[in-house]
Amino acid sequence: RKEVEQDPGPFNVPEGATVAFNCTYSNSASQSFFWYRQDCRKEPKLLMSVYSSGNEDGRFTAQLNRASQYISLLIRDSKLSDSATYLCVVNDRGSTLGRLYFGRGTQLTVWP
Amino acid sequence: SQTIHQWPATLVQPVGSPLSLECTVEGTSNPNLYWYRQAAGRGLQLLFYSVGIGQISSEVPQNLSASRPQDRQFILSSKKLLLSDSGFYLCAWSTRGGGTYNEQFFGPGTRLTVL
Numbered sequence A: 001r002k003e004v005e006q007d008p009g010p011f012n013v014p015e016g017a018t019v020a021f022n023c024t025y026s027n028s029a030s031q032s033f034f035w036y037r038q039d040c041r042k043e044p045k046l047l048m049s050v051y052s053s054g055n056e057d058g059r060f061t062a063q064l065n066r067a068s069q070y071i072s073l074l075i076r077d078s079k080l081s082d083s084a085t086y087l088c089v090v091n092d093r094g095s096t097l098g099r100l101y102f103g104r105g106t107q108l109t110v111w112p
Numbered sequence B: 001s002q003t004i005h006q007w008p009a010t011l012v013q014p015v016g017s018p019l020s021l022e023c024t025v026e027g028t029s030n031p032n033l034y035w036y037r038q039a040a041g042r043g044l045q046l047l048f049y050s051v052g053i054g055q056i057s058s059e060v061p062q063n064l065s066a067s068r069p070q071d072r073q074f075i076l077s078s079k080k081l082l083l084s085d086s087g088f089y090l091c092a093w094s095t096r097g098g099g100t101y102n103e104q105f106f107g108p109g110t111r112l113t114v115l
Helices: none
Strands: A004-006 A011-014 A019-025 A033-038 A044-050 A055-057 A060-065 A070-075 A084-091 A100-102 A106-111 B003-007 B010-013 B019-026 B032-038 B044-052 B055-058 B064-070 B073-078 B087-094 B110-114
Touching: A004 A084, A011 A019, A019 A084, A019 A106, A033 A060, A033 A070, A044 A055, A044 A060, A070 A084, B003 B087, B010 B019, B019 B032, B019 B087, B019 B110, B032 B073, B044 B064, B044 B073, B055 B064, B073 B087
Parallel strands: A011 A106, B010 B110
Antiparallel strands: A004 A019, A019 A070, A033 A044, A033 A084, A055 A060, A060 A070, A084 A100, A084 A106, B003 B019, B019 B073, B032 B044, B032 B087, B044 B055, B064 B073, B087 B110
């Protein structure tokens, strides 16, 4: 079983649309959760951390459901520049190393 | 602020040739360092990690090796490349100690093609 699983998509949405991604994780002891964004042929970049109470950063909202072990990312008012692959990331709580497990990513294309 | 550098950006090598990729971090001390590989259309695979100078742990047995000769320098090597070594190699760092929010920050990567 994979540590982190995501729907690979692709999600194709028009500008201005709202789109949501979910991912599930297998380690119930995980404590840190993130969403990263990866543009084509570029390195992943941290988009936002996911806090237990949920958090919002502009048009982006992240939610955590510990009981069901899933994380979500909501993007409102999609922009062309939001087109990218979104990686769901979970830490290995048992490691002081700070190891992270990356999902394979969900591809988003926003069209005009 | 912290920055992470990788070079070269692109590399084309023949099968059986050696490899050396370098990663350096600026603006922080005692970081955890990581090497990942991302094959075309695939997820990130952790190859090596290091919590200090000379301390290397391998995640996947293969023909690659890593070294950390200095606190902020991480090197990925191979004596003989295989076709399957082609991919996008990413170096990352995080704050040592594995705090609650231990984000990792990536370098720009090296795109390796083995022919």
